[in-house]
Amino acid sequence: MNGLGHILLVEDNPDDYESTVRSFKEANLLNPLHWSQSGEDALDYLHKRGRYNGDPAVVIPKLILLDLNMPGMDGRRTLQSIKTDLRLRALPVVVLTTSSDPNDINKCYDLGAATYIQKPVGFQGLIEAARRLKGYWFGIAIFPEVLPALQLT
Numbered sequence: 001m002n003g004l005g006h007i008l009l010v011e012d013n014p015d016d017y018e019s020t021v022r023s024f025k026e027a028n029l030l031n032p033l034h035w036s037q038s039g040e041d042a043l044d045y046l047h048k049r050g051r052y053n054g055d056p057a058v059v060i061p062k063l064i065l066l067d068l069n070m071p072g073m074d075g076r077r078t079l080q081s082i083k084t085d086l087r088l089r090a091l092p093v094v095v096l097t098t099s100s101d102p103n104d105i106n107k108c109y110d111l112g113a114a115t116y117i118q119k120p121v122g123f124q125g126l127i128e129a130a131r132r133l134k135g136y137w138f139g140i141a142i143f144p145e146v147l148p149a150l151q152l153t
Helices: 012-025 039-047 076-081 102-111 122-139
Strands: 005-012 032-035 063-066 095-098 116-119
Touching: 005 039, 012 122, 032 039, 039 063, 039 076, 063 076, 076 095, 076 102, 102 116
Parallel strands: 005 032, 005 063, 063 095, 095 116
Antiparallel strands: none
16 A cells, blocks of 8 residues: 555646545545646656755655646646656556547557546546545555655755
8 A cells, every 4th residue: 555645636727626626535535735737837846846946845746647638738748748757757647637539548548648537527426536546546556666866856
């Protein structure tokens, strides 16, 4: 069991963020959560650069939840950047999006997504998704060890 590993949520919509936080609480998914509102911000966080430079609160997440459709650097480009970085590519990325387009699904798996989930409609569906996410990722999945190269100094 991996306990309370940190989660990085990459989501541009404040309402979706709030719903996600509420559903996590309802599902008793109490892992520390960092919210990045863009792909650029998520990469800055992961690389501890920009406003995160020297921030001791930055923790490499155990899991990344990534929305696809964001302005600027969208989720596809963010996923590609994570999975082509030798220091980050082992991090599991779960795509959490409204898109059910087979092209998006195939592209994300080709880029290295661990899982692709279509955002549930309605709050009860979101709670159930959070319970399943908790049960799998923080109940039975085994995460890769954080390599020394990932220890952001």
